[in-house]
Amino acid sequence: MPRTVDHAQRRAMIAEGLVRLAAREGLHSVTMRAVAAEAGVSLRLVQYYFETKAALLHATLLHLEEASHARWRERLAALPGPVPARRFVEALLAEALPTDERSRAFHLVWTSYAVLAMTEPDLAAQPFVAGPRRLERQLAATLREAAGELPEGADPAAEAARLLALAHGLGTSVLVGQRTGDSAEAVLRYHVDRLFTRAEPA
Template sequence: MPKKVDHQERRTLIADALMRVAADQGLEAVSLRHVATAAGVSAGMVQHYFRTKDEMMAFALSVVRERGQVRVTEAVERLGENPSPRLLLRTMIAALLPLDDRTRDDGRVALAFLAYTAVRPSAAPGLRADTAQLTSFIASVLPTKDTAAAAGLLALMEGLGVYLLGGQYTPEQALDALDAQLDLLFGVPPTA
């Protein structure tokens, strides 16, 4: 009887290898051969699942996005029912920031993919839709419902991520900057 193959599991194995290569050596080191070596599979197997580097990159980016969504969902669930809009946004953004070793690896990969898609927009067609959806959600939670303010908060998150990854900010500094921006948008919270 032939062995049953879980294709999604193999694709994820390859995507994880791609992310390790990208996190350790940068996207310029990502090739079918390097990814195959990191995954412990043949280059032919990688090509079986991903015909092009762009396909492989888009799938790996979707894995990073899923991980981020899981972190956000878990963090928001810990807040309980009916958290304040400010706390909800702070929790969501903090869950997406590269504040520890685990999230730094995903952050490095996400940043590398953003740079990759900046010169190859066709490599990640879902990014525009994801950004629009996130901006719309943030705007719906803001007191002003202002889309421009939501876009600014999203840009702040991305910038903080870059500064965290580059070592210019500590996690505490990044969270302080996030809190300062949230104070501007929601008003300064009362002190206890």
């Protein structure tokens, strides 16, 4: 009997090839052929799974996003439950800053994609902002449930928006060498200290 092909695994392998290439040479210089070579598969296989380069880039973003969420869930699972909102937020932010190879690749590919999408209609047509939007809604819901831990008058939706925008802005400043990862973490900690001003429920 022939072995069943694990399509998900192959797609992930190709996406990982793209991430390594983009981290080394920049997303703008990535081609279907170069990704195939990097992933150790044929160009035809890449074309079988991804019809266009835009589709491949988009699938890679989703792959990175899923991997990031998985690491976030792992961090949360390692905490004694139920997890207070502050720990939930801290686990998310620890994952967001590009302070290791994985999160650096995610930030670099996401930002490169964003920049390319601004001038390339094919890329702009992919719903790549769905991920950040989902994450912001999820964070706002968590903060809404934790309203008792937030300062008086805090707006969970606005707090979610500024947390994620802040993390993204700090992430870029780390990637370009404007500040160190430690300095960015300190600014995030400063922010979180001001977000959770009330004592956590016992």
